[in-house]
Amino acid sequence: MDILLLVLIVAVFILPSFLMMRSQRRRQGEMQAMQSSLGVGDRVVTVAGIHGTIVGARETQVEVEIAPGVQVTMDRIAIMRQATPEDLGVVPVVDEQIGYQHPEQPEHPEHPQHPEHPEHPENR
Helix, strand or coil, rough: HHHHHHHHHHHHHHHHHHHHHHHHHHHHHHHHHHHCCCCCCCCEEEECCCCEEEEEEECCCEEEECCCEEEEEEHHHHHEEECCCCCCCCCCCCCCCCCCCCHHHHCCCCCCCCCCCCCCCCHH
């Protein structure tokens, strides 16, 4: 009876921890593989949320351009992920509209924003 209780305690508390450690190690391996594969020209997002382009790469560090002419040196482990098209502000083509359209300055004035209120100053 005591051995069965001990096995049950081990199964309830130790087994879930072991399974979580395995998945965490797998994710950590994927992150290290991504960080080591980064090269010049890759758009990245850092763990601080800074977006930039890699302009120089060494074994453990990368040079990231965060604005035109502004470069910072950071460790590879500070790179969280590669930037996606959504991160870059690229909007998919919808209804023949390409890119971002500012709501207060429409590119197509023939399409008023609030046609139900033509007297409103924004619709003139």
